[in-house]
Amino acid sequence: MLSFKNQNCSLTLREGIKEYNDYLRANGKEVLAQLRDSSIVQDHDVTHVIFGLDTTLEEESLLDTWVLWCCSYRLSHLMSYSKQPEIKDLYKKLLREVGIFKFLKLLINVFPTKFKIIFKHKKLMKKKWPFEFPEAYFDRKIIDLRREYGIEILKEEDKKFRKLNWSGAIKN
Helix, strand or coil, X not given: XXXXXXXXXXXXXXXXXXXXXXXXXXXXXXXXXXXXXXXXXXXXXXXXXXXXXCCCHHXXXXXXXXXXXXXXXXXXXXXXXXXXXXXXXXXXHHHXXXXXXXXXXXXXXXXXXXXXXXXXXXXXXXXXEECCCCHHHHHCEHHHHHHHHCCCCCCHHHHCCCCCCCCCCCCC
């Protein structure tokens, strides 16, 4: 299991991001390049680590809920993620292969967990996670950041939903 998926992860945020990127590479996934004029890729990747989620479609969907309900953000910055060419291509491939009905089924499948994030985990938080976070956070331990913000990540038993099988899925 990825270390950052443990509530009491003692890695620094920088080490957590390295582990996340290594996980992507080990599973044949592309690590998106950081943009010169924007921190959007880094900001998105950090939310995977701080909220303890991988890149399956289901956990990406859960991450959207964490970000929209439990983070402070500028909408224009957040929306810039979907404008990246790699992300646009991924959306097209996903829609072509999976189709709208299977995608809707996926959303229905994770809906109870999304409600748990909104109505339980959001209330446990002391303050919203800053989507555009201070650079100094990279050198802080994930456990300390989670404590400061009151972030209680989902337990594995909270994610016992059936995962969608498609060519972009990570199998482990």
